Amino acid sequence: MIVLAYMLGQLGNTLPLPGGVGGVEPAMLGVLASSGVNLGLGAAAIVLYRFVSLGVQSVLGTVAIATLIPSLQRRSEPASDSSGSNIKPALDPQ
Numbered sequence: 001m002i003v004l005a006y007m008l009g010q011l012g013n014t015l016p017l018p019g020g021v022g023g024v025e026p027a028m029l030g031v032l033a034s035s036g037v038n039l040g041l042g043a044a045a046i047v048l049y050r051f052v053s054l055g056v057q058s059v060l061g062t063v064a065i066a067t068l069i070p071s072l073q074r075r076s077e078p079a080s081d082s083s084g085s086n087i088k089p090a091l092d093p094q
Helices: 001-013 024-034 037-076
Strands: none
Touching: 001 024, 024 037
16 A cells, blocks of 8 residues: 555656645545544654655765865866966967
8 A cells, every 4th residue: 555655746746736746645645544544643654755765865866966066166267377377368269
């Protein structure tokens, strides 16, 4: 029964909603309730599932972006010449 609830939840992800929020939860709660799971326990399980599926990914993505941006900024800084100037000489058309 849990596999069916999970599969219907994944089907709810196909709805054009951000993260499937609002389309997944009712389907999963309906399946869990029809299988005899208490509504409060089913809702708590769905909140935990959504925290893991969206929350953990958001935190890890934020950490990844926070570590990626400084390394990209270091790469994009122009190399300075010996005088300390960052001005690059113009190309000499010949």
